[in-house]
Amino acid sequence: MTSRQVFPPLSLRATGLVCGRGGMALTRELTVSVASGHCLLLRGPNGAGKTTLLLTLAGVIPPLAGGFALEAADTELQNLHYCGHRNAIKPRLSVLENLDFWRAVNGGTGEPVEAALDEVGLAALANLDAGYLSAGQTRRLALARLLVSHRPLWLLDEPTAALDIEGHDLVTRLLDRHLDMGGFAIAATHDPITLPDPARMETLVLGARTAGASS
Amino acid sequence: MTAFRAMLIRELHLALRGGGDMLTLVLFFVIVGAIVPFAVGPDRELLARIAPGVVWIAAFLAMLLGLDRLFRPDHEDGSLILLRQAELPLSAVVAAKLIVHWAVSALPLIVASPFVAMLLAMDVATFWRTLLSLLLGTPALAAFGAVGAAVTVSIRRGGLIAPILIAPLSIPVLIFGTGSITATQSGAALLFLAALSLMATALSPFAAALAISSGED
Amino acid sequence: MTMETTPKQSWWSRIAHPGQFVIWTRPLLWPLTILTALLFVAGLWFAFFNSPEDYQMGDTVRIMYVHVPNAWLSQFVYAVMSVSALGTLVWRHPMADVSMKAAAPLGALFTALALFTGALWGRPTWGTFWEWDGRMTSTLVLLLIYLGIIALWRAFDDQLRAARVIAVFTLIGAVNIPIIKFSVDWWSTLHQPASVFRPDGPRMPGSILTPLFVMFFAFTFLFLVLHLKAMHTEVKRRRVMTLQRRAAQGLGA
Numbered sequence: 001m002t003s004r005q006v007f008p009p010l011s012l013r014a015t016g017l018v019c020g021r022g023g024m025a026l027t028r029e030l031t032v033s034v035a036s037g038h039c040l041l042l043r044g045p046n047g048a049g050k051t052t053l054l055l056t057l058a059g060v061i062p063p064l065a066g067g068f069a070l071e072a073a074d075t076e077l078q079n080l081h082y083c084g085h086r087n088a089i090k091p092r093l094s095v096l097e098n099l100d101f102w103r104a105v106n107g108g109t110g111e112p113v114e115a116a117l118d119e120v121g122l123a124a125l126a127n128l129d130a131g132y133l134s135a136g137q138t139r140r141l142a143l144a145r146l147l148v149s150h151r152p153l154w155l156l157d158e159p160t161a162a163l164d165i166e167g168h169d170l171v172t173r174l175l176d177r178h179l180d181m182g183g184f185a186i187a188a189t190h191d192p193i194t195l196p197d198p199a200r201m202e203t204l205v206l207g208a209r210t211a212g213a214s215s
Numbered sequence: 216m217t218a219f220r221a222m223l224i225r226e227l228h229l230a231l232r233g234g235g236d237m238l239t240l241v242l243f244f245v246i247v248g249a250i251v252p253f254a255v256g257p258d259r260e261l262l263a264r265i266a267p268g269v270v271w272i273a274a275f276l277a278m279l280l281g282l283d284r285l286f287r288p289d290h291e292d293g294s295l296i297l298l299r300q301a302e303l304p305l306s307a308v309v310a311a312k313l314i315v316h317w318a319v320s321a322l323p324l325i326v327a328s329p330f331v332a333m334l335l336a337m338d339v340a341t342f343w344r345t346l347l348s349l350l351l352g353t354p355a356l357a358a359f360g361a362v363g364a365a366v367t368v369s370i371r372r373g374g375l376i377a378p379i380l381i382a383p384l385s386i387p388v389l390i391f392g393t394g395s396i397t398a399t400q401s402g403a404a405l406l407f408l409a410a411l412s413l414m415a416t417a418l419s420p421f422a423a424a425l426a427i428s429s430g431e432d
Numbered sequence: 433m434t435m436e437t438t439p440k441q442s443w444w445s446r447i448a449h450p451g452q453f454v455i456w457t458r459p460l461l462w463p464l465t466i467l468t469a470l471l472f473v474a475g476l477w478f479a480f481f482n483s484p485e486d487y488q489m490g491d492t493v494r495i496m497y498v499h500v501p502n503a504w505l506s507q508f509v510y511a512v513m514s515v516s517a518l519g520t521l522v523w524r525h526p527m528a529d530v531s532m533k534a535a536a537p538l539g540a541l542f543t544a545l546a547l548f549t550g551a552l553w554g555r556p557t558w559g560t561f562w563e564w565d566g567r568m569t570s571t572l573v574l575l576l577i578y579l580g581i582i583a584l585w586r587a588f589d590d591q592l593r594a595a596r597v598i599a600v601f602t603l604i605g606a607v608n609i610p611i612i613k614f615s616v617d618w619w620s621t622l623h624q625p626a627s628v629f630r631p632d633g634p635r636m637p638g639s640i641l642t643p644l645f646v647m648f649f650a651f652t653f654l655f656l657v658l659h660l661k662a663m664h665t666e667v668k669r670r671r672v673m674t675l676q677r678r679a680a681q682g683l684g685a
Contacts, residue, residue: 004255022589022590023670055296058296058300059300060299077302078302081300084296085293086292087292088292088293088294088296089292090292090294092227092232095344096567101222102297104220104222105218105221105222105298105302105303106302111308149302166335347685362604366584366598367587367599369586369593369597370588374584374589379580379583380580380581380584380601383573383576383577383580384605384611386607386615387612387614390615390619391618394618394622398622399622400622404618407618418607422600422604425521425600426600429593429596429597430593431522432593
């Protein structure tokens with residue numbers, strides 16, 4: 001697993017971006033820029049709009065104001081992985097079938113399924129129905145989805161939720177390798193994520209304006 | 216194409232392992248057919264006369280009943296958001312779901328229809344025409360249903376409202392479906408039915424995909 | 433060229449803002465209301481006092497002056513909703529949502545009135561309140577579609593998101609309505625010989641056409657007034673909801 005530059009240099013630039021739901025603004029005007037090899041950590045109290053910002057960047061929710069663009073991206077391709085609270089794992093399919101499906105549907109540009117399962121520590125459970133996995137194991141399977149198709153931008157919403165200590169290390173390791181490959185990521189998290197190279201991390205604190213109101 | 220096939224296989228696996236939904240629908244279909252004689256009396260002549268209509272209504276209701284599992288499970292576990300970011304276009308995802316939905320909800324009804332036809336004292340010639348009209352008409356029902364399910368997927372209690380939306384739109388299917396069995400111009404009705412099915416299945420994946428991507432989150 | 437397009441764009445974007453829309457269209461409300469009232473006075477006067485009885489139906493023919501405009505509106509309102517739906521989907525015009533939402537109950541109302549007056553008229557004419565005649569049946573289906581759309585509006589929590597979804601459904605309905613109409617006509621001619629009185633046709637004398645025409649415009653303007661007022665109400669309702677949510681957030685501190 002030698003890390004190499006897989007992705008062309010890219011950057012995400014948002015200017016004056018206001019995110020919200022149902023016409024209600026949740027964030028202030030954000031001006032954000034993340035480039036290849038960097039990870040932006042979103043922090044802030046519950047209700048500060050972290051998930052909403054990620055969903056907006058994923059193109060699921062329209063922004064209330066402002067805009068954002070993936071610069072120098074090939075718009076023919078899907079450029080991002082969104083990994084949300086819900087794992088999108090079907091309990092009635094086996095671990096292998098779940099991952100196989102997402103690899104086929106997302107374009108199998110990444111690692112083979114077996115390698116990805118090995119990476120997240122689920123290789124021994126490949127033929128088990130995903131319904132028998134624990135919450136943490138299901139999360140690991142969801143993370144394996146990021147590996148089987150290469151996409152430059154990862155949008156992670158609480159990637160370490162339900163994971164044990166070793167799982168936290170796993171997230172850090174995967175993230176670090178992704179940045180090595182020239183990818184970049186935006187992660188909302190309450191847990192501390194420390195990459196080996198702190199220069200690659202930036203932090204954006206959300207909810208400063210309504211910090212008191214949303215507690 | 217591999218992505219489309221993977222989608223089909225996944226849907227098929229989920230439907231077949233999905234805890235007997237298929238059987239429930241078939242049972243519902245048969246029960247609706249079997250209840251009618253109790254309501255109108257066991258007069259064989261009367262039953263034979265209304266049998267095509269009853270079979271169609273039962274199929275129509277059974278198809279409506281199965282709508283909710285089309286998109287809702289994928290909405291609830293977050294798959295739908297990810298499918299929107301798949302390399303496979305969302306309309307193709309919907310098309311795959313539609314094909315499997317038809318195969319696991321309409322096809323079993325068609326297979327079970329001889330039984331209902333027998334209960335309702337249908338003669339053989341009418342039965343074959345009923346079978347043909349169901350084969351031609353149920354794709355349109357499934358397609359309209361997919362649109363209804365897509366429109367209501369982001370509503371928390373949307374399961375109840377989809378049939379209300381879809382039933383008026385499905386009236387032409389019902390008219391031409393039963394028309395092709397009983398009417399004097401059954402040939403024309405059969406052609407209309409086929410045209411309706413073709414149009415609905417061709418357009419509904421795009422409409423449903425648009426509804427999902429504008430409403431779901 | 434630019435001189436011509438610039439003011440048009442600014443007008444377009446000016447009414448895009450809900451508050452501005454209300455301010456710009458409020459002066460229209462009263463003149464339109466007065467015009468509608470005058471048209472109704474004239475139309476009703478013609479209808480009751482200055483039009484002949486039908487030699488077959490007698491005075492009941494006067495129901496037509498209410499029935500036909502309502503039947504026309506039942507379809508016109510759907511056209512308004514479809515255009516608004518396009519506005520929502522294609523141009524993302526904020527007022528198109530509001531127009532779509534405001535039109536749905538009005539459409540249902542006019543369709544129900546068309547059915548009601550049709551039934552009242554059918555009793556003396558056909559001897560029954562309800563006849564499964566092609567027109568009445570497709571109007572009934574249209575009413576069901578309207579009611580479905582209203583139910584859909586009520587089912588969504590987030591009205592902005594609802595607008596786009598309902599726009600999709602409205603357009604699907606618009607594509608389907610001609611098909612429904614055609615299939616219902618096919619079905620009704622199949623099951624009963626056509627023995628239905630049709631009010632249109634070349635036999636209609638001018639003395640009937642004049643009140644019909646006036647009432648037709650009166651009802652159309654009535655719809656326009658009600659639609660505009662309903663749009664204003666909807667804009668205000670949304671503002672109240674925003675304020676309430678903001679207040680609730682403020683109280684949570």
